[in-house]
Amino acid sequence: MKKIAFLLDGIGNRRHYLQFKILKKHDFTPYALIFEEYLKDAHTLQDLARFHPLPFKRNEVLRKFSFKFLKYFINFVKKEKIKAVLTHRWRFLRYSILTKLFYPELKIIYHIVVSGTLKHPGRRLFFRFFKNKIDCILVNSLALKDELLATHLVKPEEVELLYTSFDLSTFPENLNKDEARKMLNLPEQAFIFGMVAKFRPEKRQIDLIKAFHSIHKETPMAMVVFVGDGPVRKDCEALVKELSLEEKIIFVGKVKQEMVPLYLRAFDVLVHTSIKEGMPLAVLEGLAVGLPIIATDAEGVPDIFATKEPIGYLVPKGDVKAIAEALKKIYHLPKDELELFGKNAKKRFLTAFSPEVFEKRTIEIFSKFF
Template sequence: MKVLYITNLLPVPHNLSRGIFITNRLKTMQSFNMDFDVYGIISKDSFGIKLLKKILSIPSVNSTDSFYEVDGIKYKYASFSRSLGDVFNSRVLKKNNQIKDSKEVAEDLFDKIRGNEFDIIHAHGMFSPPAGLVAKLLSERLNIPYVVTCHGSDINLLMENAKELYIDVLGNADKVIFVSNALLNKAKSLSYSGTNAVVIPNGIDPKIFKPLDKEKIKRELGLSKKVVGFVGNLVFIKRADKFPEIFENIASTQEVEFLVVGDGELRENIEKECQKRNLNVKFVGRVSQDKVPYYMNAMDVMILPSRNEGFGAVVIEAQACGVPVVGSSNGGIPEAIGDGGITVEEGEDFEKRFAEAVINILENPIDSNYLREKALEYSWENVVKKEVEVYEKVLKK
């Protein structure tokens, strides 16, 4: 079996962890002796956009390159042209270029794979331009089936404004994989039938995410008390703007330190607000995926108060390190947490109730061995095995 992967989510030189769950999935796929090519969708920017990015110090992918390799996975490129006018139409006039851009990507990709034979297409993401639509266009041209995986924001944030396109792409797919039941239900609420859906979450590498010497790591980081931590992007959708309030509520009754691993547009404001409140918070910035378990193991509780989340693989990663999680009730977070922590319902006094849940875990720890065993169910080996079974069923139709 040979699979053609198309993805909106791919690593780039300035962010190797981007789309890490695609890279890890494909690394595991190699151990199943699966043959595949993977193409990431990138923009071929005009001189005007390149100049603007340079002025604004915005990094970009070099569209003249043919591929980018990470951990032995070669991401080849399929591109579409983008001008300042296209950006203006999209961002300011809210004109949708998705169909035009997808057709251009599909044409570029068709030329690049000419002479290769694939059995099935698997698209990851329905972002702009949607990998799923590119897969549909190629499926029709090559007369082979296609599968789409939806990961979170593509359904939670984007589907409502492009329902007709989404329903067409998802409805005609041979199978649609959702990373959580919550994400599937969200798509159904937006008129997707769900008849061709299956739920397979993203996975973890238990060889990387594992318990380490907590006290030793705390000493190395200069931490001496109970530690409440966060791993992720410091952005609004993660409710990072409310960290100072949540931290202050916890610190009002507990001798505790805070560890924030990640970066984002809200970091500077969060740091200033935490300083104003005299909170003991250590910010370490963004770290590589292989360093994340080191910091997770310093935590006694990890938090994920997101306003929305496709699944929350970071929850499983923390549990694999023996760390319980307190999360919001949004998206797939409750499914990920299960009985390995506490889920806090949205509503009035959310930040106060969230802090109380963290305190509850600090005072009533969950057995780390139990958390580890729970997380092992989500190994990449188990996840990829389920995806291969989806391919086999589709090809038997």
């Protein structure tokens, strides 16, 4: 059997879930290993992979090195005859490499999804000594690949590019904008700039608020809808109040994942102002429903815009003035040009980031090790 274990920090994400489905379809046996403290939220995993709770607290294993966990993992790999292990966490990578010393036939796939992985000198030293134990290094953007190559610790042929994707089954095909707005009680005649993201400092919703404030008098029908929640939401709400934009900016709060496509259908443009990204699912979701995109050039985002057919505007991260100019420019576009952006966005998704493209690439990569 082609058994592959995923060492997950948490319950995984939609990329993992899609990978589990793909691997099962192609006669692999994926295992999902998660800490017991996440069990209450892990119901979906039991239907997608062989579910294996780890009898450890997260901090025991990831905050400090645990010989107890290492012994447990070595025994698990041998008992279950695991052929490959995949992880995106550095500390899990260390356990996997040490396990391989006792179980040499184990294949290790390291999926890097955020920048700065090898920034620390100690990590670079460890990587230099044990890189030959890693069978595959995956990245989700060209920026991450360039970052790795700049360390001079890997060669270009040693790094594989695997773009993120997700299951489209929750995306309604036949729901139009007017219907979505009625269902969500959003103004039917407004021009809606929408952003879907957790309110964390690096997402910089505050930049969008400042940018919108600078152009809202020139865009009278425009408004902003924020979907999400998080630690900086109160700061953003306070700024909106200070700028007297309460009637122009709506904070929806956190919604269930299946509701996100409904909000996307209601938007005219998706905006993403983050200053730190891997490959943002929110932007890919916007592409999937055919929305024009305004996004900052954080890490993986330029890959999305790497097409000759325009899909919107890519602006420098943290540049409020550039964001404002893009908002104003796209608002005043003729309707046919705006629609063309949307059509190009959908085409870009289908050709580079669709589940079908992700499936083909996943199987190409994983099949090398079995």
